[in-house]
Amino acid sequence: MTKQEFLCLLRQKLSGLPEQDIEDRLTFYGEMIDDRIEEGCSEQDAVSDIGSADEIAAQIIADIPLTRLAKERLKPTRKMSTVEVVLLAIGSPLWLSLAIAAMAVVLSLYVVLWSVIVSVWAVFASFAACAVGGAVAGVVLACVGNVPSGIVLLGAGLVCAGLAILLHFGCGAATGGIVWLTKKIAFGIKKCFVRKEVAK
Numbered sequence: 357m358t359k360q361e362f363l364c365l366l367r368q369k370l371s372g373l374p375e376q377d378i379e380d381r382l383t384f385y386g387e388m389i390d391d392r393i394e395e396g397c398s399e400q401d402a403v404s405d406i407g408s409a410d411e412i413a414a415q416i417i418a419d420i421p422l423t424r425l426a427k428e429r430l431k432p433t434r435k436m437s438t439v440e441v442v443l444l445a446i447g448s449p450l451w452l453s454l455a456i457a458a459m460a461v462v463l464s465l466y467v468v469l470w471s472v473i474v475s476v477w478a479v480f481a482s483f484a485a486c487a488v489g490g491a492v493a494g495v496v497l498a499c500v501g502n503v504p505s506g507i508v509l510l511g512a513g514l515v516c517a518g519l520a521i522l523l524h525f526g527c528g529a530a531t532g533g534i535v536w537l538t539k540k541i542a543f544g545i546k547k548c549f550v551r552k553e554v555a556k
Contacts, residue, residue, distance in 0.1 A: 369410065484517075
């Protein structure tokens with residue numbers, strides 16, 4: 357693939373972003389290809405070394421703040437007529453309340469997911485505390501002469517330590533999954549604002 361083909365493909369993948377961002381990114385990658393060519397690479401090798409246009413476009417979209425995308429997309433392309441303004445105002449009790457309710461439901465589901473994660477980490481912390489407390493109490497009881505109770509507490513502390521270790525791996529995986537899901541949701545929301553331009 358030549359430099360020009362790569363830049364055209366990248367422009368297509370980025371269509372829907374603010375025009376200044378597209379131009380800045382195309383200039384950056386064009387200069388990067390030129391630098392590699394000056395170092396002695398062929399044009400095709402320089403383009404292939406950069407990576408695929410899909411991966412680069414996904415990374416660029418992920419890096420652009422959602423607020424800038426939303427502001428760019430929500431700019432009115434024309435002035436609204438008086439009838440449209442009146443209809444929006446009259447319908448606002450309905451559509452505004454539905455929009456707020458939908459956002460509240462989505463936000464509450466997201467908060468519930470994080471609450472479950474926090475609760476599981478709290479259970480892990482309690483097992484870890486019980487493990488330390490059981491081990492210390494078992495040793496103290498064994499030293500003061502109450503050996504059977506000391507052994508029972510030491511055993512309970514070891515069981516709690518084992519459960520804490522197992523739960524730690526589960527907590528880490530669950531937290532990683534929620535963070536991954538958060539990134540995917542954010543990327544999906546950004547993709548909604550980056551609508552592809554219809555070719556005319």
